[in-house]
Amino acid sequence: MNCKQFNTIPLEEVLQKLGHLPTKQNEKEAWFLNPFGTETQASFKLDKKLNLWYLFSEGIGGNNTDFMLKYSNTSLKEVLEWVQKQNFSSFQPQVNNQLRNAIPNYQIKKVIELQNENLKNYLFERGLSSTVYPFIKEIHFTINDKNLYAIGFENISKGWELRNTFYKGSLQKKDISIINFNPIDDNKKVVVFEGFIDALSFIEMQKIYKGDLLVMNSIALLDKTKTHLKNYSEINLFLDNDRAGLNCKNTILKSFPNAKDYSNLYKNHKDLNEYLMEKIKKRNELHFRKEPEKPPQKIRGFKRRR
Incomplete structure (x- = not known):
C-alpha cells in the first residue's frame, strides 16, 4: 500500500473505520463533527466526488494521507502500516462509485x-482476567448489514471503543473515557492511557488504587485530554513507547510540568499491555502453568481498590 493507493479509498470508509459518522450527507458531500477535536456543529466537509476533505473551523484540508497524518500524529510509514492492516473493502484498482456513495x-x-x-x-490472550469484566460490555452491532460483536469500552459521550481478535474500531461519538475509583477523594489523582486495553492492564496489575483513569481513545483527542487534566492535582502518564506516544507525553509534560511519566517501567515494550503479557509469559514458563491465577508484578507506587 502506498499513498496513491490509499488516496483512492473513499475517505468516508476511513472515517467509518475510525468511528466517525456524518451528521448529514447527500450524493455529493458529507458533513462530520471535527474528527480532530470537539465541536457541536459539523465543520468537516467531505467532497465524495473528489474524495477530499476540508475543515472549516481550522481552515485546513487535503486527501486521505493528509487526514491520517494529522489524525494519528505519526509518521507516514506508520500511517501506511495501519492502512495495510485495515483490509478496506473498497480498495480496488478502480474504486467502485457505488461503494463510494x-x-x-x-x-x-x-x-x-x-x-x-x-x-x-x-482478553485472556492479552493477559486480562475476570478482574476487568466490570469495566467493559459485550456489544452486538451491525455495519452495512454485517452482524458483529466485540468488547465495548464506553466513553464520556456514550460512544464505544470496540475490540475483538479481528476488529478494532469505534461506534458513535469519539471521546475520552474516565473511570473513577474513589469519588469522595479530595486529592484528585489520575493515570492517563492512550487505549483502554492499557487501562485494563493497569487495573489487572493493581490491588488498590484511588483516583481516576483517563483513556484518550485517540491521540487526536489530546487537546480535550489536556482540558480534563486541569482538574487534577496529580497526573501520572502511562503512554505508548512509540513516536506518537512520545510526542503526546512531551506535549502533556510541557503543559503540566509536575506530571509524572511512568513509561520507563515498560521501556522495552511498546505499551503497558505488552509489558503485562511478557510478565505473564515469563511467569508461566517458570512455573510450567498455562493459566495465570495470580496478578503479575504490580507497578510500584500504585494500588488498585477491589
Whole structure:
C-alpha cells in the first residue's frame, strides 16, 4: 500500500473505520463533527466526488494521507502500516462509485455483560482476567448489514471503543473515557492511557488504587485530554513507547510540568499491555502453568481498590 493507493479509498470508509459518522450527507458531500477535536456543529466537509476533505473551523484540508497524518500524529510509514492492516473493502484498482456513495448502516443491537467465550479468550490472550469484566460490555452491532460483536469500552459521550481478535474500531461519538475509583477523594489523582486495553492492564496489575483513569481513545483527542487534566492535582502518564506516544507525553509534560511519566517501567515494550503479557509469559514458563491465577508484578507506587 502506498499513498496513491490509499488516496483512492473513499475517505468516508476511513472515517467509518475510525468511528466517525456524518451528521448529514447527500450524493455529493458529507458533513462530520471535527474528527480532530470537539465541536457541536459539523465543520468537516467531505467532497465524495473528489474524495477530499476540508475543515472549516481550522481552515485546513487535503486527501486521505493528509487526514491520517494529522489524525494519528505519526509518521507516514506508520500511517501506511495501519492502512495495510485495515483490509478496506473498497480498495480496488478502480474504486467502485457505488461503494463510494453508499451510506454506512450502523446499528447497535444490544449491550450486555461479557458472556461470549471468544471475547473472554481474547482478553485472556492479552493477559486480562475476570478482574476487568466490570469495566467493559459485550456489544452486538451491525455495519452495512454485517452482524458483529466485540468488547465495548464506553466513553464520556456514550460512544464505544470496540475490540475483538479481528476488529478494532469505534461506534458513535469519539471521546475520552474516565473511570473513577474513589469519588469522595479530595486529592484528585489520575493515570492517563492512550487505549483502554492499557487501562485494563493497569487495573489487572493493581490491588488498590484511588483516583481516576483517563483513556484518550485517540491521540487526536489530546487537546480535550489536556482540558480534563486541569482538574487534577496529580497526573501520572502511562503512554505508548512509540513516536506518537512520545510526542503526546512531551506535549502533556510541557503543559503540566509536575506530571509524572511512568513509561520507563515498560521501556522495552511498546505499551503497558505488552509489558503485562511478557510478565505473564515469563511467569508461566517458570512455573510450567498455562493459566495465570495470580496478578503479575504490580507497578510500584500504585494500588488498585477491589
